[in-house]
Amino acid sequence: PGAAPTGAGTWSPRGTVLVTGGTGTLGPHLARWLADQGARDLVLTSRRGADAAGAAELVAELAERGCTVTVAACDVRDRDAVAALLDRLAAEGRTVRSVFHTAAVIELQTIEETSLDAFAKVVHAKTAGAAHLDELLDDDQLDAFVLYSSTAGMWGSGRHAAYVAANAHLNALAEHRRARGAHGTAISWGIWADDMKLGRVDPGQIRRSGLEFMDPRLALTALRQVLDGDEGALAVADVDWDRYHPVFTSSRPTDLFAEVPEVRRITEESTARAAEGGEFTARLRGLPAGEQDRLLLDLVRSEAATVLGHASPEVLSERRAFRDVGFDSLTAVDLRNRLATVTGLTLPSTLVFDYPDPLTLVGHLRELIGGPATETDAPVRAAGATDEPIAIVAMSCRYPGGVTSPEALWDLVEAGADAITGFPADRGWDADALYDPDPDRPGTTYSTQGGFLHDVADFDAGFFGISPREALAMDPQQRLLLETGWEVMERAGIDPATLRSSRTGTFIGASYQDYTAGGAGSEGAEGHLITGTISSVMSGRLAYTFGLEGPAVTLDTACSSSLVALHLACQSLRNGESTLALAGGVSVMATPQAFTGFSRQRAMAPDGRCKAYADGADGMSLAEGVGLVLVERLSDARRNGHPV
The missing domain is CATH 3.40.50.720 (NAD(P)-binding Rossmann-like Domain)
Known part of the structure; x- marks a missing residue:
């Protein structure tokens, strides 16, 4: 002034x-x-x-x-x-x-x-x-x-x-x-x-x-x-204006730096490159789909390697998620800007998060360019095959008695082993205070035996890109589904990354929703508690983590929940809605409320063991577990070489 x-x-x-x-x-x-x-x-x-x-x-x-x-x-x-x-x-x-x-x-x-x-x-x-x-x-x-x-x-x-x-x-x-x-x-x-x-x-x-x-x-x-x-x-x-200005203006343009000489140069060069990008896109449109994909994949990997400071694009797998190789919000915008410049396309700042690996991103770029569709672009419906057999191509599970695989489950059944134990020690349940032989005493149970997953708190959050704070706020049922979801795909011989953007459905049966009732979570995790404990997120978490774009359904029909989930998965496959489907159920008791509630009804077996059809039958047992099957139309399973 x-x-x-x-x-x-x-x-x-x-x-x-x-x-x-x-x-x-x-x-x-x-x-x-x-x-x-x-x-x-x-x-x-x-x-x-x-x-x-x-x-x-x-x-x-x-x-x-x-x-x-x-x-x-x-x-x-x-x-x-x-x-x-x-x-x-x-x-x-x-x-x-x-x-x-x-x-x-x-x-x-x-x-x-x-x-x-x-x-x-x-x-x-x-x-x-x-x-x-x-x-x-x-x-x-x-x-x-x-x-x-x-x-x-x-x-x-x-x-x-x-x-x-x-x-x-x-x-x-x-x-x-x-x-x-x-x-x-x-x-x-x-x-x-x-x-x-x-x-x-x-x-x-x-x-x-x-x-x-x-x-x-x-x-x-x-x-x-x-x-x-x-x-x-x-x-x-x-x-460094060449890097800073594109990042700063990624969400909206600004004239704040318009008079900075370096920014004027960047703007002029960007205009020239945009014209060249239009020529690149025009050339690409005239090529077959396979050649387009190859050139676009080379472009994406090369620019991604440059952004991350790698000497060669060979270090970046075409199926590995961008976030797993070091991309954050800043580098994601940088990659978006580079690709927009080369192709001349208008791309969103969320590009890398919307299309989270190079191969998926290539498919999106090809669609924007208007190239020929590949065979997998159009939905494939089973023509009139409403009663086509459905194949189980893999299974994964966690059950009481230390069962962590289908083979271990068979071994337990074949041996007639007893998987019933006392209350788990990692949930804050006070067995002495909860126990009372009187079935009418409120707040107590006359049975402290059941089928429990004693290592339910174990979870490799980093493997799934989840922070420790969010993992703590997640219902253990979600954690178990992530682990067994990954395993069931591997057991079918399928790289989980290859299912991203596929029409794979997710159908999960679940009844227990009591994780927050036990005081779960920690200071500062309130936002995570919402997605960590809502039942709909059980199937949604699987679909989001693995990038599955088929139906994602969580349902509660009590004891038949997992069977109904499998029924819906089979229907989805037969009508062409899904090409592959995860189906199953999960049950983890975060609190002892089921024990105290069924004790009031005198429905519990005192020793925690169900003796169905025996003279000594005296009640039911409560137990936990998670089981998933990967199902596919029989013809697809045989064509894809998956075990039936």
């Missing part, structure tokens, strides 16, 4: 220089630089003051450079504390001529994840201190009023909600000061190398986004230029 003070090129540190956050991450770099610029009276504030780690060493180092240093414990969010500090300095005859506000609290959370208290903590660390300094310092005595801001506050960052708001406020405050004729400078810094050392960010992810870590010495050289130019609100960052 025209009202801003002039005198560019004349700044130099004189009098007392105040640095908030002086013993934090960036403060020490600034203090050393100020000493080198000629500052002789430094006041460094922080909440811990002289007790902060490294404070004594920093004071000694600055003293060797000819500086008088005061390290003061002062929480700049407290106006009274700031006023007391300034009064004390004035009483000592020390006039603050320059102030650098670097104090900050950084929180990596979206606005949805941030509580009001957390939001206030982050914002106040920046804004309250700046506001107090603005009110309490004399504009006429100041040569510089510098606020350390961030590029997050200048153009946003979804994972820094409160921090974005705080820094945007600092930028506005600097402009407000200049509008009233006072010094005011807000520097929106990029990422300093110290952020990497502190583990605040993932260096690989940051670099993939196009931001480079700034060397403190170069950053402070830029600070000198800013102060000499008496600038207002500006950004100082090291940006």
Whole structure:
């Protein structure tokens, strides 16, 4: 603004220089630089003051450079504390001529994840201190009023909600000061190398986004230029525009960087490449489907390898999921942009997640280009074969007695083994408190024996790309279905990845829905509890994880649930709705409610063993398990070489 003070090129540190956050991450770099610029009276504030780690060493180092240093414990969010500090300095005859506000609290959370208290903590660390300094310092005595801001506050960052708001406020405050004729400078810094050392960010992810870590010495050289130019609100960052600009504009275009020379060049080159992409697509349309697929697969793997920094596309399997080889939201957008440029196609930013492996993505690209359909593109219906035999091509299971395979189940049955045990030890059930021989006593059971899966808590979450927090919030029945779903495909000789985008159906019978009743979950997992415990997600989880696009149904018809699931799967195969189907049931008791409920009805066998048709029959037994079969039309099974 025209009202801003002039005198560019004349700044130099004189009098007392105040640095908030002086013993934090960036403060020490600034203090050393100020000493080198000629500052002789430094006041460094922080909440811990002289007790902060490294404070004594920093004071000694600055003293060797000819500086008088005061390290003061002062929480700049407290106006009274700031006023007391300034009064004390004035009483000592020390006039603050320059102030650098670097104090900050950084929180990596979206606005949805941030509580009001957390939001206030982050914002106040920046804004309250700046506001107090603005009110309490004399504009006429100041040569510089510098606020350390961030590029997050200048153009946003979804994972820094409160921090974005705080820094945007600092930028506005600097402009407000200049509008009233006072010094005011807000520097929106990029990422300093110290952020990497502190583990605040993932260096690989940051670099993939196009931001480079700034060397403190170069950053402070830029600070000198800013102060000499008496600038207002500006950004100082090291940006690889070829990578950053396409990622930043992936969800919506912006003119924010339009005047940056590198961005103008990128825009011009992109326009030229788009024209070339149209020619590439036109050439591709004239080729047979097989040749199209080969060229597109080479393109996808080559560009994916480039994005991930691999020397050769050969390291990327055509069927392995992109997320399994290291793709995240940033690299996914980068790949989308590269493919859009080469092909000239308009592609969504979610491309890599919608078509999660190279072969599936190739099929989608070919469809967009308008190439000839392959034999598998059109649904194949069993012409009138409504009574065609259905083949079971594989089975997987977990049952009491340590049964983990169909073979082990047969061994248990053949041996007549007893799989009934006492209550499991990993569910928090107190057998002593639950047991009472009186069948009428509420809240108790007269039977503490049943058929249990004693290792139901074991689950390799990482194998399925699930975080530990989400896995804890998942009903164990979902976990068991994922494991046995993978196994049943392997036992049929089918690579699970090859079923992605196929018309494979999922039909699951399940009755127990009591996982949350037992206090499942953990702090911060509320969102996962919704998908982790709803019955419909049992079949949906299987379909989503393996990319199955046939019907996905969870049903509860009590004891007949798995049989009805198999019946529906057979119908789906016979009418051509599905080409392959997973069918079965799962049962895990998260709480002992079934025992206490059936005890009130006197339906339980006291020893937990069912003695059907015997003179000694005295009730039923409760047990757990999961069993899946993979079913296919008999003609398809024989044609595909699957075991019948």
